[in-house]
Amino acid sequence: MVVEHGTKNIVVIGAGYGGITAALRLDRLFRHLPDYSIHLIDKNPFHTLKTQLHEAAVHKRGVTIDIGRIIRRQRIIFHLGITTAINLREKTIHIGDQPFPFEFLVVALGSQTNFHNIAGLEQFALTLQSASDAEKIYQHISVMCARASSEPDPNVRKRMLRFVIGGGGLTGIELAGELVDHISQSLRDYQLSGGSPEIIIVEASEDILPASDKELREQVRKRLLEKGVRLLANTRVVEVSLSGVTLSNGEVLRSGTMIWTGGIRIADVARESGFSIGQSGRIVVNEYLQSVSDPSVYAIGDNALAINPATGHPVPAAAQFALQQGRLVAENIYADVLGTSQRRYVPKVWGEVVSLGRHLAAAWLALPILRKLAFVGFIASLLKAAIAEKHIILLKKESRNWISY
Numbered sequence: 450m451v452v453e454h455g456t457k458n459i460v461v462i463g464a465g466y467g468g469i470t471a472a473l474r475l476d477r478l479f480r481h482l483p484d485y486s487i488h489l490i491d492k493n494p495f496h497t498l499k500t501q502l503h504e505a506a507v508h509k510r511g512v513t514i515d516i517g518r519i520i521r522r523q524r525i526i527f528h529l530g531i532t533t534a535i536n537l538r539e540k541t542i543h544i545g546d547q548p549f550p551f552e553f554l555v556v557a558l559g560s561q562t563n564f565h566n567i568a569g570l571e572q573f574a575l576t577l578q579s580a581s582d583a584e585k586i587y588q589h590i591s592v593m594c595a596r597a598s599s600e601p602d603p604n605v606r607k608r609m610l611r612f613v614i615g616g617g618g619l620t621g622i623e624l625a626g627e628l629v630d631h632i633s634q635s636l637r638d639y640q641l642s643g644g645s646p647e648i649i650i651v652e653a654s655e656d657i658l659p660a661s662d663k664e665l666r667e668q669v670r671k672r673l674l675e676k677g678v679r680l681l682a683n684t685r686v687v688e689v690s691l692s693g694v695t696l697s698n699g700e701v702l703r704s705g706t707m708i709w710t711g712g713i714r715i716a717d718v719a720r721e722s723g724f725s726i727g728q729s730g731r732i733v734v735n736e737y738l739q740s741v742s743d744p745s746v747y748a749i750g751d752n753a754l755a756i757n758p759a760t761g762h763p764v765p766a767a768a769q770f771a772l773q774q775g776r777l778v779a780e781n782i783y784a785d786v787l788g789t790s791q792r793r794y795v796p797k798v799w800g801e802v803v804s805l806g807r808h809l810a811a812a813w814l815a816l817p818i819l820r821k822l823a824f825v826g827f828i829a830s831l832l833k834a835a836i837a838e839k840h841i842i843l844l845k846k847e848s849r850n851w852i853s854y
């Protein structure tokens with residue numbers, strides 16, 4: 450590991466949406482201040498386009514970009530390793546068992562699956578938090594469709610073609626939309642006439658997408674039902690086994706597939722490092738996105754509990770906010786070093802797009818003067834693709850030396 454002596458380290462942990470944006474902006478701002486060096490740490494050598502994981506799980510498309518390609522010819526020093534500890538008193542983090550000092554720290558470790566201590570869930574369910582999770586789902590679904598095609602027993606076949614998704618939030622919904630189209634096509638490819646896929650979403654709240662706009666929620670529900678997805682709201686998963694899923698209403702869904710998207714929690718290292726932790730177990734930050742436990746530490750993205758001053762509510766865990774926060778913390782650290790005033794975080798809510806499979810999505814967009822435009826269909830799916838592409842374009846713009854292979 451390169452430890453630079455005599456320079457002050459600005460360390461960003463996590464190279465997801467928030468972290469990579471913060472590191473690139475820091476590099477640009479601190480270019481003329483050679484006393485400071487920018488360090489980026491991640492357990493993977495790639496940046497994951499997490500908002501497209503549901504597509505990767507179904508269509509096996511690439512959703513990672515090598516970090517080397519993004520930070521090429523920048524002053525950013527990348528460290529591949531797991532952050533195992535954050536010591537606020539000594540101002541060090543540990544990469545593996547190696548301590549590393551920081552002057553400023555940006556915690557951008559994202560989130561991981563929360564299994565809520567549900568019996569059998571961690572052991573038997575698939576999850577969708579990383580590119581390797583997506584690959585596992587892809588393999589599993591391919592195997593289920595292929596096996597079903599030659600299975601003579603209709604009951605066994607039914608079980609193979611029943612896919613249970615636990616959690617009706619954005620991840621579960623987008624995955625369900627993608628799965629319906631894909632599995633139906635796969636069964637046609639195998640010329641399987643004696644069975645149709647059954648996709649069931651189990652949601653503990655009153656409705657799917659509990660954190661989303663009401664109108665959007667209704668459109669999404671309508672379209673999913675039209676596609677044949679079964680929605681079970683107000684229902685909890687209580688146990689998962691190799692043969693199926695037991696629900697709080699007593700029903701047992703005999704199924705060969707349980708995909709759990711029903712909860713997230715922050716990385717253990719962030720939770721156990723002495724930060725003030727608030728609602729949903731996230732790091733409490735002030736209006737400048739500094740941890741209230743230590744002003745030299747900033748937290749952004751899924752692992753931060755930022756409050757929207759306009760509503761008084763926590764800012765949702767979403768890529769659009771992680772990106773905004775990444776840019777702002779870089780500017781606030783720079784302001785701190787220069788002794789100028791920092792900027793308050795005010796989230797820009799431009800809208801929301803929920804993909805519902807190939808060529809279909811539901812969206813709403815914020816228009817000037819508190820007006821809202823809601824729409825469903827192909828145009829919304831184009832908008833979803835454009836948002837994903839915009840992230841790549843902004844990364845390229847921020848890094849300037851990007852190479853396309």
Ligand SMILES: Cc1cc2nc3c(=O)[nH]c(=O)nc-3n(C[C@H](O)[C@H](O)[C@H](O)COP(=O)(O)OP(=O)(O)OC[C@H]3O[C@@H](n4cnc5c(N)ncnc54)[C@H](O)[C@@H]3O)c2cc1C
Pocket residue numbers: 462463464465466467468490491492493495496497499500501502503530531532533557558559560577578619620623716718749750751752766767768769770771802
């Ligand atoms: C299927 C799916 C669809 C989604 N769709 C949307 C959408 O349409 N719109 C939207 O706004 N949001 C969407 N989201 C949510 C969005 O992806 C997250 O809110 C966003 O990724 C959060 O960004 P982040 O920077 O906080 O964390 P992440 O992007 O998760 O990055 C965290 C990084 O930290 C690294 N890391 C974690 N722990 C350690 C450790 N101990 N040591 C070293 N490195 C570590 C990880 O490898 C990762 O690179 C979706 C999520 C999923 C799963």
